[in-house]
Amino acid sequence: MEFKDYYEILGVAPDAETSDIKAAYRRLARKYHPDLNPGEEAEANFKEVAEAWEVLKDDTRRAEYDELRRYGGQRRQEFEPPPGWQSSARPDFQHVSGDFSDFFNSIFGGAFREEEVARDFGFRGQDVEIEMPVFLEETIHDSVKPVHFEIPVFEGGQARPLRKSLRVTVPAGVTDGERIRVKGQGGPGQGKGPAGDLYLHIRLVPHPLFDVEGHNLLVTVPIAPWEAALGVKVTVPTLSGKISLTVAPGSQSGQKLRVKGKGLAGKTGQGDLYAVLKVVMPRTATPEVRALWESLAEKTDFDPRANWGNRS
Numbered sequence: 001m002e003f004k005d006y007y008e009i010l011g012v013a014p015d016a017e018t019s020d021i022k023a024a025y026r027r028l029a030r031k032y033h034p035d036l037n038p039g040e041e042a043e044a045n046f047k048e049v050a051e052a053w054e055v056l057k058d059d060t061r062r063a064e065y066d067e068l069r070r071y072g073g074q075r076r077q078e079f080e081p082p083p084g085w086q087s088s089a090r091p092d093f094q095h096v097s098g099d100f101s102d103f104f105n106s107i108f109g110g111a112f113r114e115e116e117v118a119r120d121f122g123f124r125g126q127d128v129e130i131e132m133p134v135f136l137e138e139t140i141h142d143s144v145k146p147v148h149f150e151i152p153v154f155e156g157g158q159a160r161p162l163r164k165s166l167r168v169t170v171p172a173g174v175t176d177g178e179r180i181r182v183k184g185q186g187g188p189g190q191g192k193g194p195a196g197d198l199y200l201h202i203r204l205v206p207h208p209l210f211d212v213e214g215h216n217l218l219v220t221v222p223i224a225p226w227e228a229a230l231g232v233k234v235t236v237p238t239l240s241g242k243i244s245l246t247v248a249p250g251s252q253s254g255q256k257l258r259v260k261g262k263g264l265a266g267k268t269g270q271g272d273l274y275a276v277l278k279v280v281m282p283r284t285a286t287p288e289v290r291a292l293w294e295s296l297a298e299k300t301d302f303d304p305r306a307n308w309g310n311r312s
Contacts, residue, residue, distance in 0.1 A: 215271030
């Protein structure tokens with residue numbers, strides 16, 4: 001079997017102090033931990049670093065390893081321990097997952113346990129970011145919404161997804177693109193490390209009637225030509241119900257009528273609703289209706305293009 005030079009793996013001298021060895025281990029363990037640096041190569045390096053620390057952190061085990069190293073372990077060749085060799089520093093923890101190398105098992109008769117490593121060096125859990133669709137109607141008050149997502153769980157040297165379900169309160173006045181933090185609901189921490197966080201990216205669902213401009217809403221209100229000319233009362237939808245709106249005589253297509261406080265909730269107050277008038281012509285006309293239009297055309301001197309193109 002291949003000899004493992006644990007000092008070389010950690011990048012320390014054979015006579016290094018335990019504090020220096022620990023510092024090297026902590027630096028390399030974070031560098032190669034699969035939660036922070038996914039990939040088979042990182043995972044293999046992490047296990048190798050953990051194995052080196054498992055041996056060199058223990059005075060008895062380190063002394064035995066140094067004896068083996070002097071015996072001939074520094075040579076790059078097949079290694080066999082001295083005849084009759086038996087370690088007195090066998091680990092007393094049970095096998096769980098993620099075995100050490102054949103070299104470690106044959107010399108010290110133990111196995112790597114992730115909980116051992118995590119106990120010595122905690123890792124913060126991974127943050128999770130998901131999109132949260134929110135209807136405009138849900139922004140005018142606090143709403144509780146179900147959230148289903150997956151978090152990465154590291155077990156046995158492998159990351160697997162774990163499905164999680166929560167009910168999250170989305171506060172009133174959220175805006176498109178806003179980011180909401182749910183503390184501690186991300187991936188679990190390793191050892192003493194805290195759990196990661198869940199981040200919800202708010203995406204306002206397009207509404208069939210309303211357009212959004214900041215905290216204001218725009219709604220198109222179709223009116224007939226005679227309603228624009230004579231004035232009319234129309235029923236207009238809002239996010240909180242319907243209201244009656246007065247269209248003044250002589251109103252123009254594209255004109256905006258402001259309804260205060262009927263927009264989206266915001267941090268500094270409520271936005272407004274703007275009703276945008278749109279004059280709509282009938283698609284068909286009976287002979288009688290056409291005659292009325294012709295009579296109107298004869299009796300009025302209105303020219304809609306009188307000032308068309310003038311820059312004065």
